Amino acid sequence: MIEQLSVFLENQPGRLAQACRTLGNAGINMRALMVADTEQFGVVRVICDRPNTAKTVLEAAGFGVSVTGVYAVETPDRPGGLADVLEALGTAGLNVEYAYCFLEPGENAAVNVLKIDEGDARDVLEAAGYRVLRPEDLYEPDDPS
């Protein structure tokens, strides 16, 4: 599973910039970022290097942060790529809470991030022939210390 940061943000100008700046100042590189917005507040989902260090850094700067386990699946960058993945999960009866994707520059593949609460999605995805990414495929993991 991939460790994703979920950062709680009040809908306030500049708050997202502050969160990004905080990570930047700590030398933490971001791979992907997705904002989920409601009328009152937002939650920013971030995949970045050293996620647990990033959490500590953000918390020290006053942000509310949790680390969430998500799946990252590589699919060929072509029409219907994500639909195939979702259908495979649906057939296995697995419910996807949310999904977003990003492209790795220079590679002809998309990375799909999936939040799936129940069941063992890894087996289902691998049985369907997908490559489920490990943390080190995507970002620099935290020091084991």
Next chain:
Amino acid sequence: MFQPQWEAMSREKLEAVQVERLNAVLTRVYERVPFYTRAFDEHGVRPQVASLDDVGQLPFTVKDDLRSNYPYGMFAAPRRDIVRVHASSGTTGQITVVGYTQTDIDNWADLMARTLASAGATADDVVQVAYGYGLFTGGLGVHYGAERLGAITIPISGGNTKRQVQVLQDFGTTVLACTPSYSLLLAETAEEMGVDLSSLPLRAGVFGAEPWSENMRAQIEQKLSVTAIDIYGLSEVLGPGVASECSEQHGLHVNEDHFLIEIVDPETLQPVEDGEYGEVVFTTLTKEGIPVIRYRTRDISRIIPGECPCGRVFRRMERVSGRSDDMLIIRGVNVFPSQIEQVLTGIEGVAPHYQVILGRKGSMDTVDVHVEVAADTEFDEIRELEELQRRVRSEIQSALAVSIGVRLVEPRSIERSEGKARRVVDQRGDA
């Protein structure tokens, strides 16, 4: 019940007793206390009532009246009949003195015995009195009650927490009396000393003299393995023994044969309906040393409507939820910020840190309550956060009876201050 002949008497009989006792005390203060002679004359009221409906005509007494008649000016008994004094220091530092005759001390012992009995204590119990002894009413108040009940009474007073734990263990204490916060300190100390409180005979606690919440009760009951009973009193009226919870733990029965309780709107001073919040006002019905007529406590509470399954006739007041000095008026409704805090302590996922922002849209007041999300929240669960927001909003609205907006704000984002937190930001004048 320690005195079922009083505690479970009929409502009609009780009200007859109240009227009779009230008239006696009105005569007493009118004849003996110059302050009341003046107050009744200035209001143009006779110190007599035909029924409890007439109580609203009587003048109020406030803390300042006790201060300006310091030390003995409010006493209604000759000096030679006074056998004890207690004193309380106000926030301003100036103390007020209250005096007790032998009859007062006797009644007080009965009332505190009732209180301990309502926590389940009997003559077979061992009561550790860890309230301070001295000018403060807590220690001696509980002490006389425990003796009246016939329990073994340990006058250990406050402080020296390690010794408290030792005594708790060695003397087989079954009932603990102290402030709620001290009970938690005691539990922590016991833990540090390696004493397992749940293995001891301790089973009940009577806690009062400071505000506490349902959350704190749950903590105390779990850490000390006790049933935690809330007790209420103030020295100007008596000391502990004015009101106490029963085993139902749902509201504090006011000893109405000794004290008349009213809940009034702190602004208009008119009585509010049963069930509505307002300032608690007491008239002492039997006190000889220093009776008070319609004493404004500044405490905010309400009468819990309906009868209690325990069989006591006395009405119940809710746990005190704040001070009238903090009251806000929103769209004509009285609102006490502490009620918001009480709601928040009962909701998991939010911190009890909040700020009330008052604004104005056209001619309407708007209220937005900013509430901190707890730092350990699962922030990824947006639906749960939205659900949390809805829940906070509906619970605050039903507690305040005013429609409000709720905004969830980031953990630790509301300013903390050393002294009084800045709970209310009034922007109504800015528009």
